[in-house]
Amino acid sequence: WSLGLKGERRDLAPVSTSYYRVQAPVSTYHHRVQAPVSTYHYRVQAPVSTSYYRVQAPVSTYHYRVQAPVSTYHYRVQAPVSTYHYRVQAPVSTYHYRVQAPVSTYHYRVQAPVSTYHNRVQAPLSTYHYRVQAPLSTYHYRVQAPLSTYHYRVQAPVSTYHYRVQAPVSTYHYRVQGPVSTYHYRVQGPVSTYHYRVQGPVSTYHYRVQGPVSTYHRVQAPVSTYHRVQGPVSTYHRVQGPVSTYHRVQGPVSTYHRVQGPVSTYHRVQGPVSTYHRVQGPVSTYHRVQGPVSTYHRVQGPVSTYHRVQGPVSTYHRVQGPVSTYHRVQVPVSTYHRVQGPVSTYHRVQALVSTYHRVQAPVSTYHRVQAPVSTYHRVQAPVSTYHRVQAPVSTYHRVQAPVSTYHRVQAPVSTYHRVKLRVDK
Structure with missing residues (x-):
C-alpha cells in the first residue's frame, strides 16, 4: 500500500497484519535505536487492524535503550482502528526499557471506533515502563466515535508496571463526542497496577467529553494498586454525559498510595x-x-x-x-x-x-x-x-x-x- 507518494493521496484498501495459528514467538526488537521510530497513518479510509488469532507462543515487543522519540500517529482516520488478541495462550507483553525520549501515541480527528479486544486470554497481559526519563503521554484529540477497551474472560494476571519514571506521565482525552468505556469481565487472575518511584508529575485530563463514560469491572481474583509518587498528581474531569462505574469483585481489593507531592482532583x-x-x-x-x-x-x-x-x-x-x-x-x-x-x-x-x-x-x-x-x-x-x-x-x-x-x-x-x-x- 502507499502513503501518498508520487501524487497518490488516498488509500482505499485495508492495511492489516494477521498472525494465524502461529506456534512460535512473534517478536519485534528495537535495540539501541538513536533515531525516531514512528508509524504514520495519514488519511486512511479503510480499516487498520492487527489480528492475533490462536497464537500459542509469546507475542512481545521490545524497545531497548531508545534515545529518540517513539511515536505513533493516526491522522484523519475514517475507518475503524482495532487490535484483536483472540485465544492467546502465551504471554502478551510490551517492554519500554531505558527510554530517554518521549513515548507518545496520537489519535487525531478519528471518526471511527478505536477499540482494543482481549478475548479469552489465558496468559498474562503485562506492560512494563522501566527507567523512563522522558514523558509518556497519550493523546485522544477530537474523537467522534467510541473509544473502548475490552478484557473478556482473562484467566491470567493483568498487570501494569511503571518503575522509576523521572518524567511526567500524562493522558489527554480532548473533545471526545462518543462513549468511552472500559470492560473487565470475568477476570480470574490478579489485576495489579504498580506506580513506583515516579519523580515527575502524573496528570490525567478528560476535557469536554460529551458521550457516556462507563467502566465495568467483574473480577474474581485479587485487585491491588500501588502508587509511590514524588511529584504532583493531578486529575481533571469535565464530562457532559453520564459517568458510570461498576465493580463486582470476589477477591481482596487493596490500594496503596504514598505521595510526596500535591494531589489534586477536579471534577x-x-x-x-x-x-x-x-x-x-x-x-x-x-x-x-x-x-x-x-x-x-x-x-x-x-x-x-x-x-x-x-x-x-x-x-x-x-x-x-x-x-x-x-x-x-x-x-x-x-x-x-x-x-x-x-x-x-x-x-x-x-x-x-x-x-x-x-x-x-x-x-x-x-x-x-x-x-x-x-x-x-x-x-x-x-x-x-x-x-x-x-x-x-x-x-x-x-x-x-x-x-x-x-x-x-x-x-x-x-x-x-x-x-x-x-x-x-
Whole structure:
C-alpha cells in the first residue's frame, strides 16, 4: 500500500497484519535505536487492524535503550482502528526499557471506533515502563466515535508496571463526542497496577467529553494498586454525559498510595454519575501523603454511589499536608452502603483539613452495617467543615454491631451548617 507518494493521496484498501495459528514467538526488537521510530497513518479510509488469532507462543515487543522519540500517529482516520488478541495462550507483553525520549501515541480527528479486544486470554497481559526519563503521554484529540477497551474472560494476571519514571506521565482525552468505556469481565487472575518511584508529575485530563463514560469491572481474583509518587498528581474531569462505574469483585481489593507531592482532583460533570461496588473480599486502602491533597467536584446531574461489601473494609490515611475537599452539587446525591464485615477507618493528619459542601438538591445517605464500625481520627491541625444546603438532607443508619468513634484533636475544630429546608435524620 502507499502513503501518498508520487501524487497518490488516498488509500482505499485495508492495511492489516494477521498472525494465524502461529506456534512460535512473534517478536519485534528495537535495540539501541538513536533515531525516531514512528508509524504514520495519514488519511486512511479503510480499516487498520492487527489480528492475533490462536497464537500459542509469546507475542512481545521490545524497545531497548531508545534515545529518540517513539511515536505513533493516526491522522484523519475514517475507518475503524482495532487490535484483536483472540485465544492467546502465551504471554502478551510490551517492554519500554531505558527510554530517554518521549513515548507518545496520537489519535487525531478519528471518526471511527478505536477499540482494543482481549478475548479469552489465558496468559498474562503485562506492560512494563522501566527507567523512563522522558514523558509518556497519550493523546485522544477530537474523537467522534467510541473509544473502548475490552478484557473478556482473562484467566491470567493483568498487570501494569511503571518503575522509576523521572518524567511526567500524562493522558489527554480532548473533545471526545462518543462513549468511552472500559470492560473487565470475568477476570480470574490478579489485576495489579504498580506506580513506583515516579519523580515527575502524573496528570490525567478528560476535557469536554460529551458521550457516556462507563467502566465495568467483574473480577474474581485479587485487585491491588500501588502508587509511590514524588511529584504532583493531578486529575481533571469535565464530562457532559453520564459517568458510570461498576465493580463486582470476589477477591481482596487493596490500594496503596504514598505521595510526596500535591494531589489534586477536579471534577466538573453535567450528567449523572453512578458508582456500583459489590465486593465479597476484604477492601483495604492505604494513603500516606506529605503534600496537599485537594478535590474539587462541580456536578449538575445526579450522583449515586452503591456499596455492597461482605468482607472487611479498612481505610488508612496519614497526611502531613493540607487536605481540602470542595463539593458544589445542584442535583440529588445519594449514597448507599450495605456492609456485612467490619469497617475501620484511620486518619492521622498533621495539617489543615477543610471540607466545603454547597448542595442545592436532596442529599441522602443510607448505611446498613451488620459488623463493627470503628473510626479513629488523630488531628494536630485545624479541622473545618462548611455545609450550605438548600434541599432536604436525610441520613439513615441501621447498625447491628458495635459502633466506636475515637477523636483526638489538638487544634480547633469548627463546623458550620446553613440549611434552608427540612433535615431528616
